[in-house]
Amino acid sequence: MARKPARFSGGARLGVSGALVFRSRAGTGDAAIMHPPLDTDEYDVALEQVANSLSKARRVVALTGAGVSAESGLATFRGADGLWEGHRIEDVATPSAFQRDPALVWRFYNARRANLRTVQPNPGHRAFVELEDRLVKRSGGDGAGAFTLATQNVDGLHRAAGSRRVLELHGSLQRVRCTRCSHLAATDEALPDLPHCPQCGHLLRPDVVWFHEMLPAEIWREAAQATAICECFLVVGTSAIVYPAAGLIDAARAAGAMVVEINPEATSASRRGGLALRGRSGEILPQLMQRLRGEKT
Ligand code: BJW
Ligand code: ZN
Numbered sequence: 001m002a003r004k005p006a007r008f009s010g011g012a013r014l015g016v017s018g019a020l021v022f023r024s025r026a027g028t029g030d031a032a033i034m035h036p037p038l039d040t041d042e043y044d045v046a047l048e049q050v051a052n053s054l055s056k057a058r059r060v061v062a063l064t065g066a067g068v069s070a071e072s073g074l075a076t077f078r079g080a081d082g083l084w085e086g087h088r089i090e091d092v093a094t095p096s097a098f099q100r101d102p103a104l105v106w107r108f109y110n111a112r113r114a115n116l117r118t119v120q121p122n123p124g125h126r127a128f129v130e131l132e133d134r135l136v137k138r139s140g141g142d143g144a145g146a147f148t149l150a151t152q153n154v155d156g157l158h159r160a161a162g163s164r165r166v167l168e169l170h171g172s173l174q175r176v177r178c179t180r181c182s183h184l185a186a187t188d189e190a191l192p193d194l195p196h197c198p199q200c201g202h203l204l205r206p207d208v209v210w211f212h213e214m215l216p217a218e219i220w221r222e223a224a225q226a227t228a229i230c231e232c233f234l235v236v237g238t239s240a241i242v243y244p245a246a247g248l249i250d251a252a253r254a255a256g257a258m259v260v261e262i263n264p265e266a267t268s269a270s271r272r273g274g275l276a277l278r279g280r281s282g283e284i285l286p287q288l289m290q291r292l293r294g295e296k297t
Pocket of ligand 1: 064065066067068070071076077078079082089093152153154170208209210211212213214215236237238239240241242243244262263264265267279280281282
């Protein structure tokens with residue numbers, strides 16, 4: 001069958017309401033899709049366009065969320081399995097929840113920290129490593145700024161896969177800090193139910209960003225700066241409802257970047273325009289890398 005002409009070219013569609021949606025071959029069973037599913041040929045064209053954009057862009061930013069780690073076996077926050085012991089994330093990931101019931105909050109985090117020791121990066125994480133390597137190599141020099149991975153994930157899987165420029169917007173499960181003094185430590189060991197600071201004896205907390213807390217200033221500044229000058233912005237595996245991280249998507253659009261969402265579901269990001277590849281990141285990102293290598297999928 002003859003290829004259909006490309007319907008999306010870089011920034012030409014920026015500002016339209018609703019993304020152009022292309023569903024991957026494997027399909028997703030997504031009933032809530034905002035546009036009718038398009039045929040495989042159109043998905044191929046869209047994939048080619050994204051690969052093309054990635055191959056030309058001098059600066060690329062990816063914003064990732066829990067969906068990228070779903071294929072490693074970690075639960076997302078707002079999926080069907082998104083509750084923890086019947087609590088919504090909004091009820092355990094706040095400073096007031098920790099004040100009220102630190103044991104409950106530590107149980108939540110210790111369970112997730114233990115689970116982390118059982119999981120590995122998946123093909124989606126590894127595709128980001130390949131993308132960074134390509135972009136850095138192509139840029140010559142030290143490749144500073146060629147690729148920035150701004151992740152909302154606290155699981156460390158991007159770094160474990162080998163990604164280098166990773167901005168952990170919401171902190172890390174593999175660090176703890178004191179609620180009183182400046183003690184900060186990296187640890188992936190099991191911790192007591194209510195761990196205490198080795199320096200001052202006060203309660204430790206996970207070094208993650210809870211609701212109503214500020215993101216780490218320097219990391220946020222770097223993410224915002226990279227976004228403001230990027231040419232292609234990938235939004236992968238996030239519901240894009242948590243701010244300020246989700247605000248990077250609008251900032252990328254405002255900067256004229258091609259915004260591409262990779263997610264099996266329609267999200268708040270796809271409702272705001274751009275191009276959406278519907279499917280799992282562990283499937284679509286490796287397909288994109290194959291295209292970049294010049295191999296047809
Ligand atoms: C797949 C897949 C596959 C499945 N492949 N995809 C402006 C407007 C409105 C509200 C606010 C605003 N500014 C601030 C707020 C308040 C608040 C906020 O955003 N609230 C919203 C809920 C409305 N934000 C904050 O409080 C932030 N702080 C702040 O703004 O400071 C300033 C301030 C100071 C003082 C007072 C007030 C403001 C801090 C936000 C911190 C968020 N922290 C958490 C917990 C981290 C620690 C932990 O892990 O426990 O971060 S909440 C949780 O949500 C976690 C995540 O990083 C974050 C985002 O979730 P994510 O990654 O998108 O996951 P899901 O589950 O939502 O989505 C998964 C997606 O994957 C889905 O779309 C699936 O379809 C998809 N998927 N399988 C690809 N195989
Ligand atoms: Zn201390």
